[in-house]
Amino acid sequence: MNHEIGIVDVAKAAGVSIATVSNVINGKGRVSGETRRKVERIIAELGYTPNLPARHLKTNRSDLIGVVVPTMQPGRLQDNPFYWDLLAGVEEGARDGRYHVILTGIDEERETLAFVKERRLDGLIVVGAGEGSPLVPRVAALGVPAVFIDSYLRSPELNQVVLDDRSGAHAATAHLIGLGHRRIALLTGDMPPEQLPYFGVLYERLLGYRDALEEAGLPYEGDLLLRLPTSLEGGFEAARHVAALPDVTAAFAFSDVMAMGLVKGLREQGKRVPHDYSVVGFDNLFVSEYTAPALTTVSQDILAKGRVAVRMLLGQIDGVGDPARRIVLPAELIVRETTGPAGAANARNN
Amino acid sequence: MNHEIGIVDVAKAAGVSIATVSNVINGKGRVSGETRRKVERIIAELGYTPNLPARHLKTNRSDLIGVVVPTMQPGRLQDNPFYWDLLAGVEEGARDGRYHVILTGIDEERETLAFVKERRLDGLIVVGAGEGSPLVPRVAALGVPAVFIDSYLRSPELNQVVLDDRSGAHAATAHLIGLGHRRIALLTGDMPPEQLPYFGVLYERLLGYRDALEEAGLPYEGDLLLRLPTSLEGGFEAARHVAALPDVTAAFAFSDVMAMGLVKGLREQGKRVPHDYSVVGFDNLFVSEYTAPALTTVSQDILAKGRVAVRMLLGQIDGVGDPARRIVLPAELIVRETTGPAGAANARNN
DNA sequence: CCAATCGGATAAAACGTTTTATCACCAGTA
DNA sequence: TACTGGTGATAAAACGTTTTATCCGATTGG
Numbered sequence: 001m002n003h004e005i006g007i008v009d010v011a012k013a014a015g016v017s018i019a020t021v022s023n024v025i026n027g028k029g030r031v032s033g034e035t036r037r038k039v040e041r042i043i044a045e046l047g048y049t050p051n052l053p054a055r056h057l058k059t060n061r062s063d064l065i066g067v068v069v070p071t072m073q074p075g076r077l078q079d080n081p082f083y084w085d086l087l088a089g090v091e092e093g094a095r096d097g098r099y100h101v102i103l104t105g106i107d108e109e110r111e112t113l114a115f116v117k118e119r120r121l122d123g124l125i126v127v128g129a130g131e132g133s134p135l136v137p138r139v140a141a142l143g144v145p146a147v148f149i150d151s152y153l154r155s156p157e158l159n160q161v162v163l164d165d166r167s168g169a170h171a172a173t174a175h176l177i178g179l180g181h182r183r184i185a186l187l188t189g190d191m192p193p194e195q196l197p198y199f200g201v202l203y204e205r206l207l208g209y210r211d212a213l214e215e216a217g218l219p220y221e222g223d224l225l226l227r228l229p230t231s232l233e234g235g236f237e238a239a240r241h242v243a244a245l246p247d248v249t250a251a252f253a254f255s256d257v258m259a260m261g262l263v264k265g266l267r268e269q270g271k272r273v274p275h276d277y278s279v280v281g282f283d284n285l286f287v288s289e290y291t292a293p294a295l296t297t298v299s300q301d302i303l304a305k306g307r308v309a310v311r312m313l314l315g316q317i318d319g320v321g322d323p324a325r326r327i328v329l330p331a332e333l334i335v336r337e338t339t340g341p342a343g344a345a346n347a348r349n350n
Numbered sequence: 351m352n353h354e355i356g357i358v359d360v361a362k363a364a365g366v367s368i369a370t371v372s373n374v375i376n377g378k379g380r381v382s383g384e385t386r387r388k389v390e391r392i393i394a395e396l397g398y399t400p401n402l403p404a405r406h407l408k409t410n411r412s413d414l415i416g417v418v419v420p421t422m423q424p425g426r427l428q429d430n431p432f433y434w435d436l437l438a439g440v441e442e443g444a445r446d447g448r449y450h451v452i453l454t455g456i457d458e459e460r461e462t463l464a465f466v467k468e469r470r471l472d473g474l475i476v477v478g479a480g481e482g483s484p485l486v487p488r489v490a491a492l493g494v495p496a497v498f499i500d501s502y503l504r505s506p507e508l509n510q511v512v513l514d515d516r517s518g519a520h521a522a523t524a525h526l527i528g529l530g531h532r533r534i535a536l537l538t539g540d541m542p543p544e545q546l547p548y549f550g551v552l553y554e555r556l557l558g559y560r561d562a563l564e565e566a567g568l569p570y571e572g573d574l575l576l577r578l579p580t581s582l583e584g585g586f587e588a589a590r591h592v593a594a595l596p597d598v599t600a601a602f603a604f605s606d607v608m609a610m611g612l613v614k615g616l617r618e619q620g621k622r623v624p625h626d627y628s629v630v631g632f633d634n635l636f637v638s639e640y641t642a643p644a645l646t647t648v649s650q651d652i653l654a655k656g657r658v659a660v661r662m663l664l665g666q667i668d669g670v671g672d673p674a675r676r677i678v679l680p681a682e683l684i685v686r687e688t689t690g691p692a693g694a695a696n697a698r699n700n
Numbered sequence: 701c702c703a704a705t706c707g708g709a710t711a712a713a714a715c716g717t718t719t720t721a722t723c724a725c726c727a728g729t730a
Numbered sequence: 731t732a733c734t735g736g737t738g739a740t741a742a743a744a745c746g747t748t749t750t751a752t753c754c755g756a757t758t759g760g
Contacts, residue, residue, distance in 0.1 A: 006746055017710045022748060029749090030708055052468045053406035054746035057715050062403065064452075084434040091455055100465065102414075102452050105441055115450065118402045232640050260640045267642060287635075290582045290610045292617060292642045356716055367740045372718060379719090380738055404716035407745050 005046050014042040025050065062120040065094055065313060066102050068113075068135075069127045082283065082302060083127070086149070089306020090125060097314050106135070116142055123313045125149060130200050145316035147309050152200025159316060160326040161309045165201055168298040168331030169208025172252055172280045175296070175333055177216045180342035181250035181278060184209075185242045187258045189230040205254050205282065230254065232261040239265025242277065249277060249342045256281035256288045256297055263291070263338060274340035284334055293337035300331055355396050364392040375400065412470040415444055415663060416452050418463075418485075419477045432633070432652060433477070436499070439656020440475060447664050456485070466492055473663045475499060480550055495666035497659050502550025509666060510676040511659045515551055518648040518681030519558025519602070522630045525646070525683055526600045527566045530692035531628060534559075535592045537603035537612065539580040555604050555632065580604065582611040589615025592627065599627060599692045606631035606638045606647055613641070613688065624690035634684055643687035650681055 011018040023029040024039040056062050091101045124146040129135040139146050147159040176184050189202050210220050226241050228234040235258035242251050253259035259281030263273050273279055284299035361368040373379035374389045406412050441451045473495040479485040489496050497509040526534050539552050563570050576591050578584035585608035592601050603609035609631030613623050623629055634649035
């Protein structure tokens with residue numbers, strides 16, 4: 001007799017049909033104020049809670065949106081405490097729309113994405129799948145509303161939200177140039193150059209760097225690009241190379257973790273920051289303000305990124321919202337203590 | 351005619367009953383090798399994928415496990431890049447068991463947890479709900495398998511996985527004592543003392559600190575406890591108080607972020623670490639190795655925490671596994687550069 | 701006064717599975 | 731021969747919703 005109470009029990013107790021109860025729950029068909037109130041009272045009394053799987057079977061939906069992140073995708077800033085904020089933004093937005101978020105890390109090569117169809121996911125948010133990623137066509141083929149974060153995909157059919165990486169990198173580089181630096185090393189990450197466009201985020205930052213050089217009439221020199229992993233260790237190792245490059249007085253790292261590794265590495269070489277070298281990072285991690293010295297960096301509002309993406313996705317799901325577009329979020333340069341005027345070291349040396 | 355193909359289509363195409371198809375899918379009833387192969391072939395040919403909501407309706411399950419985290423719970427180290435690793439561990443473990451993870455941040459006071467029943471979640475992982483939290487009885491009342499992470503709940507009925515905070519704190523304190531420090535400031539967080547036991551993690555660390563003092567025959571002095579927020583800012587502010595405490599030569603912070611704030615604050619006061627003050631943190635964040643100086647801290651394997659928790663939960667769901675227990679994971683002291691012998695400053699001053 | 705409209709409610713048919721009870725068949729055994 | 735037991739397969743009854751088509755007044759319009 002320990003039977004979960006369902007819509008039929010409510011109907012019976014209220015003396016109405018189950019269709020009416022359903023209508024009350026979903027606020028759909030026509031039902032008089034009086035019966036509505038009665039049904040609602042009964043629902044509360046009985047403590048009825050709907051059986052969502054049943055509803056989902058009938059409606060062919062799931063009220064679930066999937067967030068897909070790469071588990072170990074090379075070239076991503078995988079060690080960053082980056083995803084959490086993003087996820088927090090998504091989750092918050094989804095919950096307002098009575099959706100829930102289902103998270104899954106995927107293996108680029110193998111993953112079949114079958115669960116999307118199986119579970120009848122209502123939408124998908126894909127993080128960090130670049131232009132060349134096999135994931136992109138696979139997701140598109142699913143026929144499910146989707147939005148890509150940090151992807152810079154060329155197809156105008158796809159919904160995207162990205163940071164204005166190019167402007168951010170431009171601002172960072174221009175800041176260094178304004179301080180008198182002429183040769184600025186670049187820590188780009190270690191993917192092969194011909195693949196760089198596939199990692200759109202990094203490519204855009206490279207473009208921003210070039211923009212700023214060009215604007216200042218400075219040459220873009222290939223030997224200033226350091227291809228090392230986008231990690232603390234990579235940045236640390238980069239210090240050796242930076243120190244060996246003649247006339248280089250500044251470095252721009254494409255992530256804060258790299259920048260932190262670099263600062264540490266430079267110090268171990270006996271170099272001081274910003275006295276001997278200026279350093280700029282990218283991301284503005286919450287710790288970047290508290291490193292010593294505090295890191296000059298490009299800030300992005302990751303939480304907002306998540307919020308914007310989910311809002312866009314829900315719009316797609318509900319059929320409202322523009323057919324497809326790319327939303328670009330602003331990047332902001334935050335000047336702290338790792339950057340200073342060029343020539344300080346030279347002045348001392350002379 | 352654009353009809354999603356279901357189990358009936360497979361059955362028709364294979365010339366068998368739907369029951370048989372169901373059996374081969376689930377590997378349940380008896381079905382001959384021959385027909386099994388035939389059905390499997392048809393399934394592949396037709397590209398059939400099961401409709402999970404339908405299955406879930408029938409089986410009254412969801413193959414979903416929920417992860418519940420506090421959104422803004424006071425006293426938690428909310429800014430830490432902590433949750434992501436935990437979640438990664440959980441997700442990995444769940445996926446092996448064909449479960450998926452549904453994430454939700456909850457508002458302690460308001461949240462009704464209704465979605466657990468509505469969606470027929472198979473299990474719940476609750477993070478950081480202390481002994482006094484209203485969440486705990488609510489989860490227990492749900493009657494769903496659950497495991498609590500970082501909770502230190504007294505009830506032996508509840509499944510828990512925690513770090514060995516007490517031993518970790520003991521090791522940290524003993525390390526400082528071994529270096530000759532006699533008065534060690536403690537950055538505990540800012541919850542009122544009488545509520546401290548509710549934040550089990552912090553309380554255990556306090557106990558570990560006391561253990562070490564007692565072992566060394568040192569007094570436990572209440573005025574060494576600094577009640578400031580468990581954040582970078584809190585640690586930063588603590589520096590003023592630490593500097594004002596007579597004869598204090600070391601500090602133990604209950605999180606790395608606090609420790610980092612403290613180091614920064616001390617430096618702004620003109621104090622050097624570890625020359626004037628030794629500092630120990632807790633957590634071993636991935637950045638802690640790269641701060642300057644590198645942080646001495648207590649390390650915990652957060653990924654493993656997630657993995658262990660989900661394994662425990664799946665055991666509960668499947669009915670195997672011990673009825674209920676508390677798993678304690680080891681903590682390890684990592685000595686880096688923020689700790690050094692006491693008396694260095696005194697020696698200089700004299 | 702008849703037809704048309706409308707508000708309120710309902711019966712019953714799905715939705716795509718799993719599962720229980722049953723069946724047909726055959727081989728061995730009494 | 732009749733019975734038992736096992737193997738392979740199936741028909742049909744759920745599971746708890748949503749939704750479509752229908753119905754029954756009562757009101758309105760001509």
